[in-house]
Amino acid sequence: MKGLFKSKPRTPVDIVRQTRDLLIYAGRNPDSRENKREEKMSELCKNIRELKVILYGNSESEPVSEACAQLTAEFFRENTLRLLILFLPKLNLEARKDATQVVANLQRQQVNSKLIASDYLESNKDLLDTLIAGYENTDMALHYGAMLRECIRHQCVARIAILNDQIVNLLSNNFLFRMFLQSKHMKKFFDYIQLPNFDIAADAAATFKELLTRHKSTVAEFLSKNYDWFFAEYNSKLLESTNYITRRQAVKLLGDMLLDRSNSAVMTRYVSSRDNLRILMNLLRESSKSIQIEAFHVFKLFAANQNKPPDIISILVANKSKLLRLFADFKTDKEDEQFEADKAQVVKEIASLEP
């Protein structure tokens, strides 16, 4: 077996093809003799390792762009990516990690100055479903999660790529991204980021954040179209979660979203709701300093709003003295001029409110 492959150096295309064949084999039920299967599986793992070395290089050699392009072209010419994703659970831990790195790298590889991974995913949307559902499988979550984040990160390609193909990339990536945001899966993240396994929950949270902060225009569009259900879920499931880490991450992310200029319309809408104000004021009262500070960065938007609806005003007026007392000894751990300035502004706003 070994002699057969060693006889002449295999090209990247050969390795991809053989990997594909072995993946198909791996996907079949293990009816054949066990030791033969074992041999084939280890051959498969070796192949995936070789693909990784071609793409990343190793201590002895640098990756060769020509070889990477050949590999990438062959990879997407047929359904190797699909097979690799689908049969990932059949591989051992090391091969899974290698495969994850291979998939990550392929997202950035260009063939004829095109990111063909993006095209491939566009026409194979269901693969994203598989990746997302990976969060429900403890053993696969971190692998699929890492692949997923790479798939939705297309914009961070090398600078040359951006200079040459910016428009093309933007279009195709945004397409993928939009498709993703609007999919039903977005809702699943509200649960994934509260999974009990910390490593998985944290990975899901990182993906969630990535989805809601990268590609600004798309996010803005998503938020305005999905405002109602999204923020209803966001408030009840995340900001009012019983889980400390969920609340803390959620309030931070909320601040990041609302303070982004591209989301100003959404922000204006958000800070006009008394329910939202109530939730943020509860967060301000938390015993966790970190949550308090993050909550303040959202709360200040309510206070600074120059067109406050009457019910917002009445809540603020009713709580005027309490709020002012709270802010009186509200400090960050380190000196933060911006924070102090914001606080002074908020205090001024609230103090000037009349019933």
Add this chain to the structure above:
Amino acid sequence: MAQQDEEQKRVQYPLDSDYYKILDEIGVGVSAVVYKAICVPINSTMVAIKAIDLDQSRADFDDVRREAKTMTLLSHPNILNAHCSFTVDRRLWVVMPFMSAGSLQSILSSTFPDGLSEPCISVILKETLNALSYLHGQGHLHRDIKASNILIDSNGSVKLADFGVSASIYESNLSRGGWPSSSSSSLMLTDLAGTPYWMAPEVIHSHNGYSLKADIWSFGITALELAHGRPPLSHLPPSKSLLLNITKRFRFSDYEKQQKDKNKKFSKTFKDMVAACLDQDPSKRPSAEKLLKHSFFKNCKGSDFLVKNVLQGLPSIEERYKESTILHGQSVMKNGSSEDEEVDDEGDPVRQNIKQRRISGWNFNEDGFELDPVFPTESRDELIVKLVRFGGETIIQDHGGESSQSGEFEFASCTEEIGVSGTENMDNSNPNSLNEISEEAQMGVQGEEQSAVGRSGGVQIGGQGLDTEAMVRGLVLLKTSLDDQREKVVSMIRMFQGEEGGEVSKEEQMGQVIDELRKELEIERQRNFEMEMELEFLKLQISGA
């Protein structure tokens, strides 16, 4: 295939604190406590639980997440995995196997203050190398190899622990190298992490990037630590150790000077192995895999040998921990926390991934007196602060860069006055070029701050996107390194002035320092030149487009 073994191996530990019974506290730090506990539903298996206070972490929990992920995805007999991790209110519980003999650092300071015997060291280092070889094969750097992160179980098995500052060369911020353009620099890291005494010179000078070989350096330091009971230069405050680190080689003779017991002899093969690890040039250091074949590890004994020669009669972890807290009580706690507070005070999120902040499961043996990197309050530790800050997008702006770049050899004047004139002391230097560098770098910083599309007026690229960013970053790095160098010189001056006895050796040392700095300056010039070329090239590209 390994698939079945793996599933078998993965006993699912319960993700709920109710199922664990805490027996004893075995370590404490500012943001974490380590307990010895049993997991009741799994045959009351003994576990160690590291409870990390999340309220002190950054809100995106990136560092904690990375650590948890690394501990989940690595699988090697010489690496300490986490059974699982979950949150308990504001704390993150990381459940790990209980390594009953504790860390080598704690073993050293409690029982072997003058170090271990060579055969024992050989066993420990070989097992550690196995772990390193695996890690490096995975593209992971540990970044904090030292005796306190090497744990031993009662059966003598050795595991490498604490991935709090580890990094993957595949996952790090790759914008610098311009992936996928495939230059080797894409597999380099530039942020600063680790613990000063063990830190490789290229990590301290991290603008040049460093890679797997940085761990080999720390491994070499760890070898010395095991041989002597403490790391080299630990009689100096950490920042000074950083300084000397880059300016001179470690020699075994350094120990002979410091140490009272000069009788300790080491074999040639051991010295040779350590010397190979401590080569200033990272590319000359052997890989972990290659080191395993070194003759020092031939005829290496097994884990039984450790049980007989190291573990027997050793006080338990709990006893060692209690003794250390009783003996040194309050002051220990203070020392332990002062270094952390020092970091906390600045509160710069970028620095949260440095070692001083993290508390490893076993890293609490504060009874080691000078062994512990306690940061002095004198101004010299600014060096560390500065170095440490340098890491992500947040770039130094704290000190006036103007005077900083060129005063390298003005020994007569003290600290701040070092001006451009200092450069004239140096042959064939050109002050102007240096000024240009710093000016460009500063504009770079401003550009970064504005973070507008058409950033950085000094660097006249009208374009946008990563190009400019990379350029700005490069220039900022340059500036940082110049600042660093100034800092070092200032410290050297202080050192010099502080010891006016003016021994010949000091002067020699200074001479070495000067030479080193001179070389570095040359390198910086070269880098600057390259950047300018690149800038020209980009301008051409843009104007052509």
